Structure formats: structure tokens, C-alpha cells
Amino acid sequence: MGDTRHSKVLIIGSGPAGYTAAVYSARAMLEPVLVQGLQPGGQLTITTEVENWPGDSHVQGPDLMVRMEEHARKMGADIVFDYISSLDLSVRPFVAKADSGTTFTADAVILATGAQAKWLGLPSEEKFKGFGVSACATCDGFFYRGKEVVVIGGGNTAVEEALFLTNFATKVTLIHRRDSLRAEKIMQERLFANPKVEVLWHHTVEEVLGDQGVTGVRAVDVRDGKETVVPCDGFFVAIGHSPASELVKDQLETHSGGYVKVEPGSTRTSIPGVFAAGDLTDHIYRQAVTSAGMGCMAALDAERWLAGIE
Structure with a gap:
């Protein structure tokens, strides 16, 4: 005892x-x-x-x-x-x-x-944590000045992270598995109006690509299984x-x-x-x-x- x-x-x-x-x-x-x-x-x-x-x-x-x-x-x-x-x-x-x-x-x-932070659970995601994979744009966005990044998620957190990252990155790709976001409408309006943001609908991320650091993500269309490689220097998981x-x-x-x-x-x-x-x-x-x-x-x-x- x-x-x-x-x-x-x-x-x-x-x-x-x-x-x-x-x-x-x-x-x-x-x-x-x-x-x-x-x-x-x-x-x-x-x-x-x-x-x-x-x-x-x-x-x-x-x-x-x-x-x-x-x-x-x-x-x-x-x-x-x-x-x-x-x-x-x-x-x-x-x-x-x-x-x-x-x-x-x-x-x-x-x-x-x-x-x-909630993660996707991918082995490649775990491999690059701290080396291009993050769950906090406020913490790590500064390191992506002049670079391209990807954010995954569809709620307020994802939209806020994506908008914050436009302060540093040249391009922010938001990937979401559905055809609409859950985020508040006013947040969505700001997102869609930002010229640095591109949204990839109906996709999930299946693999983070890279060697010493992140070079891209492999995304899959949930409708037909077609794969797309999105080049990026950083991958932000914003699913809550x-x-x-x-x-x-x-x-x-x-x-x-x-x-x-x-x-x-x-x-x-x-x-x-x-x-x-x-x-x-x-x-x-x-x-x-x-x-x-x-x-x-x-x-x-x-x-x-x-x-x-x-």
C-alpha cells in the first residue's frame, strides 16, 4: 500500500x-x-x-x-x-x-x-511535428514568412489559423473534407475575400511529404479517390x-x-x-x-x- x-x-x-x-x-x-x-x-x-x-x-x-x-x-x-x-x-x-x-x-x-491538439493520426504527421507540422499558427506562423502553407479543418479554429497565417505566408491552402465550412459566416467572408487563400474542398490529407522538413501534402478527393499533391513548407492541423x-x-x-x-x-x-x-x-x-x-x-x-x- x-x-x-x-x-x-x-x-x-x-x-x-x-x-x-x-x-x-x-x-x-x-x-x-x-x-x-x-x-x-x-x-x-x-x-x-x-x-x-x-x-x-x-x-x-x-x-x-x-x-x-x-x-x-x-x-x-x-x-x-x-x-x-x-x-x-x-x-x-x-x-x-x-x-x-x-x-x-x-x-x-x-x-x-x-x-x-487533435491530430489526424498519420505516421508522417508525427514524423514532422516541430519540423513543419504544427497545431498552433500563433506559435509558429512567424517561421513561414514568404512561404506556402496548408491548413486542414473547417471550423472557426481552422479559419482563424488560415487568416492569421496570411500575415506571413505567400499562399495559404485550406483543405476541408466537405463542401462548406462550419465556421461563423463573418469568418468565412473574411477568408474567401483574402487573395492569399485558396480552399480545396472535398479533400482529406492522407500523408505529409518531405525529407528534412515538409515539402507538401498528399490530399485525396473523398468523392472519387483522386490524389492531389499540394506543395507547402508548413502544414497546420486545426481540427480542434x-x-x-x-x-x-x-x-x-x-x-x-x-x-x-x-x-x-x-x-x-x-x-x-x-x-x-x-x-x-x-x-x-x-x-x-x-x-x-x-x-x-x-x-x-x-x-x-x-x-x-x-
Whole structure:
């Protein structure tokens, strides 16, 4: 039988939101325990070039996350490499069970488990992740100045990504498997009016082509199976994100497909003492810097809440 560990604050997740929450909680003398999860550092660990983190004109995603972890440790946070497999928010203190057999109990919980981009599931897509294949135009669009790119998807995310990429690329090809988009009409109008955008209807992407980097995609017409190779330097997958809310989906209020709902202007969830930060609750911005800001908010909210119950 595993150990039981208690802390004032338990932070679940180790991206920018989790590590920032750990820094602020530790500085508030709350002695936080942070459980990293299966992917310590979160989505930034699979992002090679980061140029929009304040104070760093250029930094590698994994290096940035190593620095954040070191910062949290130096402030006094107890960082544990483990995975929380169950979380009971119906009892006080809250109870979390980890894969290692350890049981963590806490007076307050900060959820920072993030979200994952939905991918097509192609072997070639996996091969070129970080080398021409991306799920974040805001993060990586800057690298495609003067180049041609392809976006796949048909919702608001895909249209927003395509329009954003026209700021850098000479041509943006949007590939969609149907003959109409799901995006809001006003977004569609902007897309169709942009001379840099071309839409390839009734197609899916079956393979990402390239050697050292992406050189094109092989698209297939869903009506007759005819193949088309679309040359490009970058391929952006914009078919949505999945928030990692499995632990709490039946315990906390959620919205927009599983994102944890928080009170406006705060990180407070529907259960007092439970706070959520970063991509787990943010379906709009999904940036490292906004996640870090929410991590700060969550720690401050938790500190005030704990002071109130004491």
C-alpha cells in the first residue's frame, strides 16, 4: 500500500500554468506539491522554437520548461514525477490517487492539466511535428514568412489559423473534407475575400511529404479517390483541441466540449477550493503566456481562499 501525503495546495499538471502556480504558491508559504503527469512541461516540450515568450527573443520550448521547473523548485515547491489517475472532490480534504500508489490529500487543488491538439493520426504527421507540422499558427506562423502553407479543418479554429497565417505566408491552402465550412459566416467572408487563400474542398490529407522538413501534402478527393499533391513548407492541423478534463468531467461544471468552467475574472471552479488554470479552461487564447498568467491567478485565488477558511 502506498504512502499518503498531505499538502495545503496540490497542483496537478506541469505546463506554464502549473509551474507558475507552484512558484506563487511556494512564495506564499503554502508548501505546494506539484504532480507533473505523463508529459512534464506540457505541450511546449514538443515545440522547438518559441519566439513569443516575454524576455526571450528565441528559446527552445523544452529548455523554457526546464527553467520553469527549476524556478519552482528553488522557490520551495515539491515537484513529483507521477500521474494522478483519480481525484475525489466530494470529500475534505480532497483526495487524489496516483499511479505509483501514493495518495495525495490537499486543502486546495489547482488543476493545470492542459489540453491537447487533435491530430489526424498519420505516421508522417508525427514524423514532422516541430519540423513543419504544427497545431498552433500563433506559435509558429512567424517561421513561414514568404512561404506556402496548408491548413486542414473547417471550423472557426481552422479559419482563424488560415487568416492569421496570411500575415506571413505567400499562399495559404485550406483543405476541408466537405463542401462548406462550419465556421461563423463573418469568418468565412473574411477568408474567401483574402487573395492569399485558396480552399480545396472535398479533400482529406492522407500523408505529409518531405525529407528534412515538409515539402507538401498528399490530399485525396473523398468523392472519387483522386490524389492531389499540394506543395507547402508548413502544414497546420486545426481540427480542434481536447481539454484534459477526464479527472473532473463528472465533478466540475464544463463548457465547450469539456473545458473546465471558471468564474469570470478568476480561476474559481464550481467547487470551492478547486481552481483551474491554463488550457484546461481556456479555449480561446491557448498561449503559454496566458496560461502562466492564469497559474499566477490560481495560486493567489487559492491563497485567499485558504486564508478565508482558516
